[in-house]
Amino acid sequence: MSRQYQLFATTPKGLELLLVDELRALGAKDPREKLAGVSFQGDLTLAYKACLWSRLANRILLSLASVPADTPDELYRGVQSIAWDEHIDAKATLAVHFVSSNSNITHTLFGAQKVKDAIVDQLREKYGVRPSVAKEEPDVSVYVYLQRDVAAISIDLSGESLHKRGYRLSQVTAPLKENLAAAILKRCNWENIAKDNGTLMDPMCGSGTLLIEGALMAADIAPGIMREYFGFLGWKQHQPALWRKLWDEANARREAGIARLPQIIGYDEDAEAIKSAFENIERAGLRGKIHVEKRDLFEFTPMTKLQPGLVVTNPPYGERLGEVEEIKPLYTDLGNRLKLAFTGWKAGVITGNPDLGKQMGLRSKKQYAFFNGAIPSQLLLFDVEPQNFVDRSPEADNARRVRAAQRAVSESQQAAIEMFANRIKKNLKHIARQAKREGKTSYRIYDADLPDYAFAIDVDGDKIYVREYEAPKNIDIKKVERRRQEVLAVLPELLSVDPGVIYFEVISE
Numbered sequence: 119m120s121r122q123y124q125l126f127a128t129t130p131k132g133l134e135l136l137l138v139d140e141l142r143a144l145g146a147k148d149p150r151e152k153l154a155g156v157s158f159q160g161d162l163t164l165a166y167k168a169c170l171w172s173r174l175a176n177r178i179l180l181s182l183a184s185v186p187a188d189t190p191d192e193l194y195r196g197v198q199s200i201a202w203d204e205h206i207d208a209k210a211t212l213a214v215h216f217v218s219s220n221s222n223i224t225h226t227l228f229g230a231q232k233v234k235d236a237i238v239d240q241l242r243e244k245y246g247v248r249p250s251v252a253k254e255e256p257d258v259s260v261y262v263y264l265q266r267d268v269a270a271i272s273i274d275l276s277g278e279s280l281h282k283r284g285y286r287l288s289q290v291t292a293p294l295k296e297n298l299a300a301a302i303l304k305r306c307n308w309e310n311i312a313k314d315n316g317t318l319m320d321p322m323c324g325s326g327t328l329l330i331e332g333a334l335m336a337a338d339i340a341p342g343i344m345r346e347y348f349g350f351l352g353w354k355q356h357q358p359a360l361w362r363k364l365w366d367e368a369n370a371r372r373e374a375g376i377a378r379l380p381q382i383i384g385y386d387e388d389a390e391a392i393k394s395a396f397e398n399i400e401r402a403g404l405r406g407k408i409h410v411e412k413r414d415l416f417e418f419t420p421m422t423k424l425q426p427g428l429v430v431t432n433p434p435y436g437e438r439l440g441e442v443e444e445i446k447p448l449y450t451d452l453g454n455r456l457k458l459a460f461t462g463w464k465a466g467v468i469t470g471n472p473d474l475g476k477q478m479g480l481r482s483k484k485q486y487a488f489f490n491g492a493i494p495s496q497l498l499l500f501d502v503e504p505q506n507f508v509d510r511s512p513e514a515d516n517a518r519r520v521r522a523a524q525r526a527v528s529e530s531q532q533a534a535i536e537m538f539a540n541r542i543k544k545n546l547k548h549i550a551r552q553a554k555r556e557g558k559t560s561y562r563i564y565d566a567d568l569p570d571y572a573f574a575i576d577v578d579g580d581k582i583y584v585r586e587y588e589a590p591k592n593i594d595i596k597k598v599e600r601r602r603q604e605v606l607a608v609l610p611e612l613l614s615v616d617p618g619v620i621y622f623e624v625i626s627e
């Protein structure tokens with residue numbers, strides 16, 4: 119049996135479970151979910167495959183040892199207990215990446231220096247020459263994760279984060295990381311939609327990350343195939359023939375896959391974004407396979423003869439205060455476009471603000487939480503079907519408000535507002551009758567007649583306007599809300615009207 123290694127794949131928080139599945143499918147043994155990573159075992163073939171094929175991992179680490187590292191000297195001794203000549207040629211270049219959490223050694227540059235000293239001292243003693251340090255693309259990259267004064271020491275086989283596929287040199291503001299885009303597409307079930315030849319569309323595609331990752335997935339293209347650098351290329355145990363074989367296999371799969379790509383289309387209102395998407399598509403070797411075009415969201419419709427599929431998008435978030443309000447209509451627009459022209463499609467929308475998602479007027483079937491960089495975000499999944507359309511008309515809002523009030527008001531409270539109800543009934547008898555006699559269709563049926571119920575209620579044709587006088591600051595807000603719910607709950611029956619015609623607002627005197 120070929121040599122087995124203990125491996126660890128790092129990933130952004132929230133993607134661990136997807137990564138467990140991905141690594142298992144690649145052949146990983148015993149993949150286990152950890153915080154921001156997955157531990158697993160496998161041989162060198164598997165380690166190479168993880169570097170070449172993982173769409174979700176940041177780094178693939180080959181674990182060497184865990185050593186106690188309370189002090190710098192202890193760290194030095196621990197690093198020296200590893201036989202570095204098995205991994206690093208004395209004439210090679212080297213970089214050390216040091217991460218510290220909850221430990222005595224907090225200074226990461228100092229920690230990295232200590233680790234480097236231990237390695238080069240050992241090799242110099244043995245060979246008389248020592249590796250030199252290279253920050254960019256070193257032959258071997260050593261990764262140390264110090265947690266609670268225990269240092270986990272690994273070789274970073276990826277060398278540089280795998281989300282850097284090599285196609286994205288140009289970018290617009292707020293692009294999604296490539297591995298996050300891949301995770302979003304997996305959550306949207308894009309792999310299966312693509313198998314059925316479904317279309318992929320992103321109406322706000324920016325630099326095209328979702329479109330390109332979608333194409334790589336659908337065409338069975340290894341995300342690492344465009345990379346020229348990996349951390350294992352200069353590692354002493356690297357097996358070039360094995361790597362070449364895996365790369366050639368991936369290349370053959372790419373050629374077969376690219377011939378059967380479904381339609382992939384992106385729009386953005388910003389010409390610069392489209393230019394950068396175009397350049398990225400070209401660099402990814404997907405020219406002619408993804409269509410991008412400058413187009414505003416209000417022109418977003420599927421061209422005729424498109425196979426229904428997936429609309430996936432990452433609209434602006436409105437991170438700064440005040441921006442959220444400005445951006446709300448964009449989400450309403452997106453919802454309207456989907457409802458109007460994409461029935462039968464699936465949709466996935468990434469947003470940093472749940473309130474924005476609600477503006478779409480579509481009931482989501484699933485929500486996933488993850489981090490887009492430091493921003494806690496949500497992926498909302500939709501089946502664009504009429505039964506999931508939420509009516510955002512004022513009448514629908516009125517009816518929802520009344521129904522919520524009726525749910526909140528219990529039977530016992532209903533009894534408590536009998537006084538209010540009796541007053542309305544009494545007023546109606548006189549005022550409504552008189553209005554009828556005079557041929558009036560607009561009249562006031564109640565005006566804060568009872569001090570506890572500070573409302574003005576007007577009939578205007580077949581509409582009812584309930585205006586609540588703003589309560590003084592010293593009144594308990596809970597009490598104000600309860601009165602409001604009581605009134606809204608009983609009015610439809612008292613006035614024999616549909617809840618949808620009861621408009622409500624708070625007015626300050």
Ligand SMILES: C[S@@+](CC[C@H](N)C(=O)[O-])C[C@H]1O[C@@H](n2cnc3c(N)ncnc32)[C@H](O)[C@@H]1O
Nearest residue numbers: 293294322324325327386387388414415432434
């Ligand atoms: C957060 S960025 C998308 C980033 C993209 N996912 C990437 O990885 O590059 C949001 C994009 O929405 C576009 N956008 C905003 N309003 C739009 C509108 N009304 N119509 C079309 N695109 C719009 C912006 O130009 C921007 O490129």
